[in-house]
């Protein structure tokens with residue numbers, strides 16, 4: 414088996430999204446053994462690897478996610494860290510909330526929130542599309558969840574959600590901000606959970622999580638808060654993809670009219686944004702037993718890294734992967750393990766993101782609104798630094814709505 418002996422933590426810090434794809438290319442795409450944060454790991458990638466990774470008999474999640482990532486991005490005790498029956502019970506809560514009729518309702522609320530914001534942007538000079546979109550989405554999703562906050566708090570809530578994501582993969586001030594944001598929000602929402610438990614259950618996400626029972630027990634209020642944040646935070650994370658969508662429309666202006674005119678093209682454009690731009694770099698799990706994959710022994714307990722960004726830029730899966738071409742998704746079924754920005758396999762039974770339908774619906778709504786909005790980008794730095802995780806368009810981008 415290919416082996417890279419040095420601990421790779423520093424290499425990630427320097428190379429960012431290019432780290433794992435580079436390493437795997439140097440080993441001809443075979444599984445690569447490495448060390449990460451002192452742990453033994455094996456990196457794999459490609460649709461067959463995604464299928465293997467999403468077989469729950471092969472890969473477990475408890476202990477797979479490093480503490481600093483739990484203390485910022487996901488929260489202690491989150492659904493992401495559960496296995497087996499505990500995961501099934503918790504996951505059923507999320508799929509019931511996120512994969513039913515609520516998808517269209519949330520997409521409509523986000524659309525209304527965007528229209529109201531666009532009215533404020535008109536004539537207001539340069540605005541940061543990133544910062545504004547974060548508030549547009551977090552406003553709509555908190556309303557949809559049944560959480561009411563006054564305006565000042567709503568802006569602070571959006572900022573905290575962004576901080577948790579922005580600082581999970583780095584040391585220093587960004588990471589400190591992320592920890593603080595999580596502590597503050599868990600504390601506030603745990604108090605809210607206690608209040609809601611004194612009221613009768615209602616169908617919104619806040620109440621459903623507050624009253625959720627597993628094996629006859631309620632979640633402790635802090636874990637309930639963690640799971641409510643696991644709806645509001647990733648929904649607000651769609652801000653990154655809206656900024657990337659605006660970036661793509663600016664550099665490929667011919668896409669704009671097609672997005673505006675055709676739902677089908679808008680959906681293809683959204684998929685291409687999710688494939689092309691850097692967001693989740695890789696996913697981590699642990700070998701649940703002694704495994705064998707692509708001529709490689711994987712001892713039980715080994716950390717497994719699934720190379721998401723590498724798979725989306727592999728020419729064997731996506732011809733000319735560095736071309737941004739929404740057309741590749743027109744009239745074409747997408748394999749369960751092929752396009753994996755939100756994980757692979759069945760979201761109801763495995764760890765695949767239960768918010769993927771929401772992501773596709775909300776982004777479809779927002780990119781069409783953006784394509785139809787009259788705006789321009791003043792001169793600015795549109796580069797994307799892929800050594801920064803999560804990557805961002807350097808300037809935001811900033812837009813002017815005349």
Ligand code: HEM
Nearest residue numbers: 492493644647648650651693754755756764766767768772
């Ligand atoms: C920017 C868009 C999004 C991206 C890129 C994204 C990505 C992901 C990824 C990579 C995973 C982990 C899969 C795994 O561990 O195997 C995940 C899980 C999850 N996502 Fe998303 N997601 C997005 C939007 C959403 C939304 C909108 C929601 C909720 C409204 C959501 C809720 C969740 C939850 C609860 C999990 C945990 C699932 C589990 O462990 O069973 N995500 N997402």
